[in-house]
Amino acid sequence: MTVTVTETVTEQPAEPEAPASRPEVSAPRRTRRVLWAVARWTAAVVVCGGVGAGTAMGITALDRNEVPGLATENDGRWEYPALRLPALPADRPRPFTEGNDGEIHYADVRELLLPAPAGATPDPKLTGGFVSTDTYLSLYAKESRDDLRKSLADSTLRHIAACGWTTPDGTRTSIHLLRFSSVAYAESFKDLALEADGADGPKALPDGVDGVVPETFADDIEVPETSAYTFREKKPYGPDQVRWAYVQAGDTLALITQTREGEALAVPFQQTVTLQNQLLG
Template structure:
């Protein structure tokens, strides 16, 4: 019975069909994923090196940017400091575009308060009574006048032909200069300083009603008078008169009369009260102004009352008195009297 199947022959078909030689498709396909899975592990060192290089380059760029910005800050700081030093080292008027345009104001020397007699208090501590030489309270001449400035020694020297203070010739009378001595306002040329004393009655010649002023001077016993005049390059003539009395109570009536009715003798169109709103007022000094109508006025007058001293400032110019110059002169004169 050779045709019967053996157990081995029976089990052989269970092994599956025999593939042709050289055909390994399933085996290769199954091996593919395994090879693909090992790819990342093999390439990991190269990726890490690339990322490290990028971080190093980024840090280098940041360092270079920090250096550039730091250098820019230092340069800007040095440039700003140099510019600030260059600007502050010069006078404001020397810088282009910053110079104050000319508005008619004058250039005065530095104002110096007068020296008080030994043992005498300042006006604010003496009920407003000024004891300094009246001439030293006059505003100095500006450089625009072209006249010589009066040295301090000349202001403190006694008046020629008299003592340091002019006294009335009789009780209740006005002071007068020595006989035969011409007043400073009549002898000094325009554009020069007038440091001398003048008679108190000299002020009456400037007003339309001299009789009333003369009577008031006698009644209140004017003790001293001083005047200064100059003519600036623009043709503006300035006259400053100071009248000294025994007390503020005696000086106030003169100030009050002038501010209400004072009218220059050469004014044909009358005068009107000036506007003082917006002025820089000076503590201890009362101010009133009058002016001849015009635009700008050809005559401006300021009346000052500071303790026992009454001041009159008159500025005239046929072309008009500059407002800035008028305010400047009045304010600076007030400062000296305060």
């Protein structure tokens, strides 16, 4: 603030005042005010900077299982709830930690299913519980079911847990988690499901799918110690397109499928597969 010094002018001459008496008083006052304003702005900047740094540290300090699958505006992702790994029985390790050479998921496999995103309508037949082998095999074309059924019967399959939903854009999603007694049995069934049919991809295709195109995800969304195999239905196809993926994670094999009229969109598919993969890894 500028301090203005005014003088009163009279008709009668007067003795001059002591030189620079008022400026000597106003200069320090002005200096103090300027310094005080600078100090306040400096304090505000420091506080704001501290708040920003604290928020950044809080976000970057979150474990992977604590990061929510939030939607990003206009990029097509769905809004998933915050993801947390289920509690383990006492003295049981995670599947890919030291002391768990068998890569076993000791958590209830039903609690490892990805929850539905915001606004989705749950599938009344796939509610997050256990399902039968026949229910799982109904996903495949009829000519593939016998071989897959025999493989499951010969393996030590423990459970199949499944959930499903439909989002407002019409995308139908299903997730099946097959938990075996060992990594070897899980990999054996995965190899059969992915057995190549010449250059046209796996022989075991989803029901109603005739052609397949393999897909790849970006390296920065891969989950350590797991493997993902992703596909989409090749043109020409009928009124719906199918995308599907297998996730091999130790003793558990996941099958994620998405079907949508016109085209099954890539962004929510990759998001769904990645988040389910994180829960298994």
